[in-house]
Amino acid sequence: MSKISLHEDNDLILLLQRGDQGAIALILEKYGDALYGSIYNMVRSEVIAKDLMQDACVKIWKNGASYDASKGRLFTWLLRVVRNTALDKIRTDKFKREQRSESIEQTVYNHVSYSEEMQINDVGLQQVIGRLDEKYRAVIDLIYLQGYTQKETTDKLNIPLGTVKSRVKIAIRELRLLLKDSNFPIFIATIFLNLIS
Amino acid sequence: MIMDTQKYIASGILENYVLGLVSEGERQEVMSYAQQYPEIQQELTAIENVLGLYTQAQARPMPKDLDAQILKHIEQLSSTTPPSKQPLPTASREDDTLKPTTPKDSKDGSDGWLKGLLGLLAFLSLGAAAFFYQQTDELKEDLTQKNQQLLNQQLACDNTKKELENQLSILRNHAFRSILLEGTDKAPGVFAAIYYNEADNMTYFDVRNMPKPTADKQYQLWAIVDGAPVDMGVFNLPIDSVDFVEVPYIANAQAFAVTLEIKGGNPTPNLEELYVYGDT
Secondary structure, X not given: OHHHHHOOHHHHHHHHHOOOHHHHHHHHHHHXXXXXXXXXXXXXXXXXXXXXXXXXXXXXXXXXXXXXXXXXXXXXXXHHHHHHHHHHHHOOOOOOHHHHOOXXXXXXXXXXXXXXXXXXXXXXXXXXXXXXXXXXXXXXXXXXXXXXXXXXXXXXXXXXXXXXXXXXXXXXXXXXXHXXXXXXXXXXXXXXXXXXX | OOOOHHHHHHOOHHHHHHOOOOOHHHHHHXXXXXXXXXXXXXXXXXXXXXXXXXXXXXXXXXXXOHHHHHHHHHHHHHOOOOOOOOOOOOOOOOOOOOOOOOHHHHHOHHHHHXXXXXXXXXXXXXXXHHHHXXXXXXXXXXXXXXXXXXXXXXXXXXHHHHHHHHHHHHXXXXXXXXEEEEEOOOOOOOEEEEEEEOOOOEEEEEOOOOOOOOOOEEEEEEEEEOOEEEEEEEEOOOOOOOOOEEEOXXXXXXXXXXXXXXXXXXXXXXXHHEEEEEEO
């Protein structure tokens, strides 16, 4: 994430909209780990995640002209393309649900297992997010990070859909408050502003 | 009806929309409201941003060489299929508009080299076609130009031929009298000629070797009838043809003369500037 200030998104967007391959190189450099992480969290397989990451990058490259900066941040758009690519994959019959059949405890709370590989900024951000109540984190992690359907989520957590929905609402509001109130070091704050703006 | 957007935002439907937990009807509703009300769009953006941050916190280093592999793959694709300008639908999670369209492309790396080669061949063929097309085009243009030049030369030759034939017909015609106008002291060695046809009332003038006058002057031709000069008009030099110049017929001319006058000519000749003169 320290790479974020290396390239302004504006230049990147211009390249992307022109269909320039250089845009993908910059995207991978700047957002690659975050995008890859979002795919990996859904498929839990490095082999499949690599394939999907490549598919998603081709889509990003081919459809870059359709990105509209007035409709939201570039990263949000990239994430949407990447997540949809992964969701399409895990919703296919061929994709074995068993491939990600680990227990919730393993899948939801093992992020720290690779935290030593991550840069300090992500760890700082994680600590803030870690302050979110576990029952709220669980819904966000299952639905957003791992791409669980409504039914899978209610089955997994053994709670009714209405409860899932209200927890989602609270989870996101809590997150917004935490991220707003947290005493990030200056560099985190800078990144945060960069992301939110 | 004015909508209470704050109440709508507070309901939590936007959070559930972003996470795909809404019905199709609700989804349409949110999309429509987001377009109508900027504060709802802002809220959606804020939710997406927070989830973006959340995702960023779960970043995972890409496997070694994955970026290089992806860039190589796109490099290969770019020679065959450039990015489309088709807009990608903005999709929420439950949207199925973003189906993977080319999953085979990436799964099958083994024929990547073949695609690359085919792409290269296609590229080279196109390049060659474009090159030869342009060459043909240039040759065609060149040929058209040359044809036009030839045609112009042909027309000029035809014209000259006609003029020469005309001159010949005048010279051979006994009805024309040839009157040589000789240079005066003012212009020794200069000659001009008049072909005078009293039977058909025609007169031609041949400038021969008269020198070109200055820009403010023009030669004026006179006929002398009963001792008085009669204006036959001014002419420019050089005459842009080899032809004799047809001039007005003046009956009973006893002599012809050319004087140098101011541009446009004079009613009476300036004898000081008499250049050539010849009696009939």
